[in-house]
Amino acid sequence: MIRYTFPKDMRLSSKKEIDALFMEGNTFVSGPFRVFYRLYKPDHPVPSSSQLVSPSSHPVPSSRQPIPSSCQPIPSSCQIAFSVSKKRLKSAVQRNKVKRRLREAFRLQYPHVLKQVLEQSNHILLLLCIYLPHEVKPWDYTEKKMGILLSYFSDICQKNIESALDSDR
Numbered sequence: 001m002i003r004y005t006f007p008k009d010m011r012l013s014s015k016k017e018i019d020a021l022f023m024e025g026n027t028f029v030s031g032p033f034r035v036f037y038r039l040y041k042p043d044h045p046v047p048s049s050s051q052l053v054s055p056s057s058h059p060v061p062s063s064r065q066p067i068p069s070s071c072q073p074i075p076s077s078c079q080i081a082f083s084v085s086k087k088r089l090k091s092a093v094q095r096n097k098v099k100r101r102l103r104e105a106f107r108l109q110y111p112h113v114l115k116q117v118l119e120q121s122n123h124i125l126l127l128l129c130i131y132l133p134h135e136v137k138p139w140d141y142t143e144k145k146m147g148i149l150l151s152y153f154s155d156i157c158q159k160n161i162e163s164a165l166d167s168d169r
Helices: 015-024 092-113 115-121 139-168
Strands: 026-030 033-040 078-084 124-131
Touching (some): 078 092, 092 115
16 A cells, blocks of 8 residues: 655755755756755665664663764655745745645655656655745645656656666676
């Protein structure tokens, strides 16, 4: 059964990673979004959702001992952040509404379009979507454009898988 969740580990919140996106990442404009992204292969393979270990299997460390690297949170294969400019949408209510719609569109489409491809390619994708229009677009428009954006990244990851298979031959 597909789980339509948007857990905390999928939210891009690290200032260091966001700065790296602006400095080292790629950018393009697609529909109502300016997208900053970084697709890279991690040092350690990212486990698929079926390989994750339940938190109850790890002993609880005392507050004085450092947490071993094996117990630290495992990054998700995709982390995303959404931004809506105050310059473009003055009302905080409208900005929050747009961000809620973007998160919801991502949450509903990610499992179908991008999740399996990212897990197969063993890449991590960092995304920052900046909303560009000066007005709140309808839900169906937002959902459609998010689907197009995610399918674009799915195609990129699929090409990485195919090129890796070709190099192994």
